[in-house]
């Protein structure tokens with residue numbers, strides 16, 4: 001086989017005998033010898049080149065050393081690797097050179113020194129020469145690159161202006177193009193950039209309650225009984241929108257579809273509370289079984305109490321029950337007002353829950369039989385504060401409780417499934433929808449902050465939109481806030497120390513009455529209270545979480561009665 005390969009290599013493909021193969025092997029040997037001789041000749045030719053010429057030759061670093069250094073007596077094998085590589089013929093010449101050097105050592109010192117100086121100068125010159133050559137070749141390379149890039153830049157007219165600014169001291173690698181990049185503009189989702197605009201002036205844009213579509217006679221009667229004859233603009237817009245999403249009852253969305261979530265941004269005193277109380281009461285008033293179907297969350301006990309009071313007024317002519325979970329009562333008493341244990345199991349005692357987030361999470365975790373599986377409305381009042389990081393935990397617990405399946409229970413009609421990707425199959429499945437209603441005086445327009453709420457096709461109603469649109473006048477906005485009518489604000493620039501004195505001046509000299517003064521911490525509130533109380537001339541009370549619920553209630557009552565100045 002190997003012989004066959006050799007034959008092929010030599011261009012002879014004929015089958016051969018043993019003699020023939022011997023001849024071929026000899027041929028091979030002959031060829032190898034010739035090649036070796038050629039190499040030796042070449043090496044000899046290289047060694048015979050004069051030293052001056054060797055230094056001009058641009059060789060790799062290691063060979064520079066050989067060219068620059070004269071062979072010395074103390075040279076170590078490591079230093080003269082190249083010399084070892086030379087053919088043996090050179091050895092004789094080397095020995096001769098070594099002899100010369102020993103003779104050199106015996107020469108007078110000055111002579112030697114002079115030669116050394118000459119030698120170093122020579123080496124320096126050689127180095128400079130080599131450097132010049134290197135620079136020349138680099139320059140050539142640069143020029144070539146530049147001409148190439150200039151050519152391509154000429155072709156591209158858009159970058160022509162930038163050619164002058166090119167730094168010619170650098171080698172250009174490849175083609176380049178300098179473009180001015182447009183600044184990225186933030187884009188709001190459609191529902192935030194194009195909200196439903198609501199008139200701001202509540203005095204001039206009142207709508208008679210009979211003109212608002214969708215209200216049932218019972219509710220109209222209750223409204224009139226409570227001296228509400230007209231709706232404020234935000235109520236006239238929001239109430240019909242919520243009622244429309246419940247036109248097929250609370251068990252199904254309109255047309256069987258999941259209703260849109262609703263966000264309302266309107267100033268303090270614009271009547272937001274009634275905007276969700278009225279439609280919720282009307283939608284749930286015909287319910288058969290008592291289950292928690294509406295949950296209203298507020299950031300503080302007092303606000304929860306206030307909203308609970310309004311609900312209680314509007315449910316009087318219905319079977320609906322409202323439960324307050326805000327820590328006003330002991331936890332056990334709240335549990336008793338929430339669920340009842342019967343022989344058939346636990347049953348809910350409330351249709352509408354008004355709660356603070358912390359207390360609600362406590363009940364979700366610790367109250368046996370309490371569930372949110374039938375929840376239809378989730379109202380988040382003071383939404384900006386509620387979606388603040390401090391309160392974020394409640395959202396996770398509420399969502400978990402809403403989509404929790406009763407252990408061991410058979411799959412019921414309208415049973416709820418956690419929403420996923422919208423498909424034809426998920427749309428055709430009947431289930432009780434959960435609608436989120438967000439209310440705030442200063443609702444954020446930052447979609448990133450609203451994202452955790454997972455709003456479904458939301459609609460925004462706002463009276464704080466600062467774009468001239470739909471024939472509405474531009475509102476008097478401060479950022480995304482707007483001042484309620486009849487409120488004027490002033491500010492007094494002062495240093496920290498003079499603040500209590502200025503307050504005292506307003507109370508004593510200008511005789512301010514029924515003043516609410518806000519501080520940023522409860523400690524600051526307590527300090528200010530002690531300071532003002534020590535003057536004795538003004539009736540002042542403290543109102544913060546330092547006090548018990550009873551003490552706070554008492555202070556609020558005195559303030560309502562006008563018995564407190566501050």
Ligand SMILES: Nc1ncnc2c1ncn2[C@@H]1O[C@H](COP(=O)(O)OP(=O)(O)OP(=O)(O)O)[C@@H](O)[C@H]1O
Nearest residue numbers: 228229230231232267268269270271272273274441
């Ligand atoms: N249609 C109405 N007619 C007469 N009074 C109303 C009407 N709607 C609300 N009010 C009264 O206006 C006052 C302010 O209403 P409400 O507390 O609902 O405002 P709000 O927008 O919720 O304010 P906040 O942002 O402070 O919660 C309340 O005293 C309420 O009774």
